[in-house]
Amino acid sequence: xDPATDMIILKCAKYTNGTPVGNIVPLHQLRTFISLIPRxxxxxxxxxxxxxxxHYSQTFFLNKYFKKDFYYALYYAxxxx
Numbered sequence: 001x002d003p004a005t006d007m008i009i010l011k012c013a014k015y016t017n018g019t020p021v022g023n024i025v026p027l028h029q030l031r032t033f034i035s036l037i038p039r040x041x042x043x044x045x046x047x048x049x050x051x052x053x054x055h056y057s058q059t060f061f062l063n064k065y066f067k068k069d070f071y072y073a074l075y076y077a078x079x080x081x
Contacts, residue, residue, distance in 0.1 A: 001078065002039075007061040008074055009039065035066035 002009050013021035038048070038057035047056050062074065 001075070002061065005061060007037075007064050008078060010036065010060045010062055012058050032067065035063035036060040037063050 001007065015021060036054065037060060038053045039059040039061055040048075045056050064072075064075070
């Protein structure tokens, strides 16, 4: 959890050789929509546009204002560990 925003931070998982872990999620496995916000840091990547920011970002904030019931379930679960 980021102390400045109080939002959960999500990171893209990669194997040691740099390839991403995972694949496209089949639609029958989706349970709810979430809203991700690219975590920019001190300087934004020059390649970022509204179309490419999800592709080039490696870390994201889980938007706590999108679905509060879902967010708080994850938030409190991450605090209990």
